[in-house]
Amino acid sequence: MAAAGKNLNPGAEARAKKGWLKASRWLILRRLSQLVVLALFLVGPLADAWIAKANRAMPVGEQSRITQVGGVPSAKSDQPSASAARTAATQAEPWWIVKGNMASSLTLGVLPLTDPYVLAQQIAAGHWPLTTALIGAGIVLVFYLLVGGRVYCAWVCPINMVTDAADWLRNKLGIKGGARFSRDTRYWLLGATLLVAAVTGTLAWELVNPVTMVFRGLVFGMGLAWGVIGMIFLLDLLVSRRAWCGHLCPVGAFYSLLGFVSPLRVSAANRAKCDDCMDCFAVCPEQQVIKPALKGADKGLGPVILSGNCTNCGRCIDVCARDVFQFDIRSHNTSTPGVIKKREVLP
Amino acid sequence: MAEQQQGKGMSPARRQFLTDTVRTACGVGLVALGLGLYSRNTRALPAEAIRPPGALTEHDFLGACVRCGLCVRDCPYDTLKLARPGEPVTLGTPYFTARDIPCEMCPDIPCVKACPTGALDPKLEKIEDSRMGLAVVIDQESCIAFQGLRCEVCFNVCPIRNKAITLEFRHNERTMKHAIFIPIVHSDACTGCGKCEKSCILEEAAIKVLPMHLAKGMLGRHYRLGWEEKREAGGALVTPDLPHQYNLPDGMRYEHGGRGLIQSPTAPGVEMPSGPALEAIPRRGGGL
Numbered sequence: 001m002a003a004a005g006k007n008l009n010p011g012a013e014a015r016a017k018k019g020w021l022k023a024s025r026w027l028i029l030r031r032l033s034q035l036v037v038l039a040l041f042l043v044g045p046l047a048d049a050w051i052a053k054a055n056r057a058m059p060v061g062e063q064s065r066i067t068q069v070g071g072v073p074s075a076k077s078d079q080p081s082a083s084a085a086r087t088a089a090t091q092a093e094p095w096w097i098v099k100g101n102m103a104s105s106l107t108l109g110v111l112p113l114t115d116p117y118v119l120a121q122q123i124a125a126g127h128w129p130l131t132t133a134l135i136g137a138g139i140v141l142v143f144y145l146l147v148g149g150r151v152y153c154a155w156v157c158p159i160n161m162v163t164d165a166a167d168w169l170r171n172k173l174g175i176k177g178g179a180r181f182s183r184d185t186r187y188w189l190l191g192a193t194l195l196v197a198a199v200t201g202t203l204a205w206e207l208v209n210p211v212t213m214v215f216r217g218l219v220f221g222m223g224l225a226w227g228v229i230g231m232i233f234l235l236d237l238l239v240s241r242r243a244w245c246g247h248l249c250p251v252g253a254f255y256s257l258l259g260f261v262s263p264l265r266v267s268a269a270n271r272a273k274c275d276d277c278m279d280c281f282a283v284c285p286e287q288q289v290i291k292p293a294l295k296g297a298d299k300g301l302g303p304v305i306l307s308g309n310c311t312n313c314g315r316c317i318d319v320c321a322r323d324v325f326q327f328d329i330r331s332h333n334t335s336t337p338g339v340i341k342k343r344e345v346l347p
Numbered sequence: 348m349a350e351q352q353q354g355k356g357m358s359p360a361r362r363q364f365l366t367d368t369v370r371t372a373c374g375v376g377l378v379a380l381g382l383g384l385y386s387r388n389t390r391a392l393p394a395e396a397i398r399p400p401g402a403l404t405e406h407d408f409l410g411a412c413v414r415c416g417l418c419v420r421d422c423p424y425d426t427l428k429l430a431r432p433g434e435p436v437t438l439g440t441p442y443f444t445a446r447d448i449p450c451e452m453c454p455d456i457p458c459v460k461a462c463p464t465g466a467l468d469p470k471l472e473k474i475e476d477s478r479m480g481l482a483v484v485i486d487q488e489s490c491i492a493f494q495g496l497r498c499e500v501c502f503n504v505c506p507i508r509n510k511a512i513t514l515e516f517r518h519n520e521r522t523m524k525h526a527i528f529i530p531i532v533h534s535d536a537c538t539g540c541g542k543c544e545k546s547c548i549l550e551e552a553a554i555k556v557l558p559m560h561l562a563k564g565m566l567g568r569h570y571r572l573g574w575e576e577k578r579e580a581g582g583a584l585v586t587p588d589l590p591h592q593y594n595l596p597d598g599m600r601y602e603h604g605g606r607g608l609i610q611s612p613t614a615p616g617v618e619m620p621s622g623p624a625l626e627a628i629p630r631r632g633g634g635l
Contacts, residue, residue: 096420099416100415100420101414103413103415103439104464105415106461106463114415115413118413119464122410122464126410127464127465127466129411129463129464129465130469132463133413133465136463181371181374182367184371185375188371188375189375191375192375193379193382196383196386197410199383200383200387201409201410202386202390202406202409203410203414204382204386207382207385207386207389208382208385212439213432213438213439216439217432220416220428220429220431221429222431222432223431224432228432
């Protein structure tokens, strides 16, 4: 917290030294990734709406509509207009890249993907899903087991942009302190959501889950979901730093469980170069994960950030003027060979 | 005493840890309780919201549907939509409003095929077997057919024509010379697609699709219809009625369901007593 206060402009040194682009590249890539994921889901609906609009302007479409409304309404005469609409719909098929939303989707008509956390709620609620959903969840699980569970949070989840914006503004306005609650609250919430699903037999958490609500809203129509975005923003801005993603969100908690084994990790490989500027602490959404890796050399800890709650966002790599951090493999958790390697065996 | 000692022996860190844990647990417990109660409140589906074909019963559906919208995407007629925050339908679940866009009953049922979880039952193979709801002629006072006017639009647009909705002819008591064409819905054929509700010519539809549990009554479970049981069993299941014993004057007998009161020709001397009670007895065929 104190670190955040000191660094009202974290990353300034890195930008001056490495240039703006190099000091922001992971952030830019991350925003790109978030937007591309969203775009993949939106191409279909937008193209569909465009085709529908074009169809409505066409006289043939107009004719079929009239037949449907005013024509002799027998089952036979209804058929042509119905099949015409059907053809228009099939013409739109190729435009779909990804159908559905984050809970479950179908890519290019073949690849099913299902959110394993939503599926876990479903199973807790007492419904065994079809093979499609199980395969989809399996693919997602394997992916995040490889790249790090909370890569979902940093690179995919649309709420991340909201909470990052809130944190940025919190820094700019110099808002400090606020409510304090444990970062483990999210695991309690994760358990509670599964328990409530089991007790009520419904996916109760999905009634309020801002993550799925906002993504579904962006793809299928927002309704009052804007209000939820506002609530999360204000929570992170005024109530507590990184309150949602860093303390409460059970979706992130679920994915963090996959991060404890993933090979892809951030490593403070050049930690000897660290000059304690605290910029990485200031930007990190999960500050507690840095210390053991960056400052653990004396205690015999390796430089790889092992915590499943590291989101692999790479912001620390960006803002470090001395290039202490880099993406690395979990097994490279040995620092300078010799001295520390021996110590590592001890605990 | 013992507790005090324990309290003294507890390190501040341990005490802090326990306090924090209890605090978090209580907070999360409250959230869970609120969530559970809220989920119970949202379980009621508004009558005008109809689930897609093959949807499990509402309770099972809410435990099975992951709110992904794949059924919505594969619906070629934009019939289905996902409930948005603020709408009275459970958040994110698919439904349609018959009066806006009814179900066109695609024979290949793409919405069911799209469902990855089985919330829309893949066992539904023929769309005619789906029961999304049941059409009910809900207001006979405004339905113009009941006024003796020719309409029959619901009858004609019905995809299961002349089975799900049939016309019953009644005498028009007002004009005394025309027929009234009454639409009658049959639950053994109606899928609840809602085309009738969509096409009803009234400003507010007189025929509406309702969820099954609202549309249907149910006979008491112990009830048996005698004639049905008799037909199934191939004979009466109770002791057959004894032939009725009539107490009539000599030479008279009574044929129930037949000729009525009969005077036997073998006793010509008997005179019929007269009186209003006897006059009321039907005397068909035989007689005086």
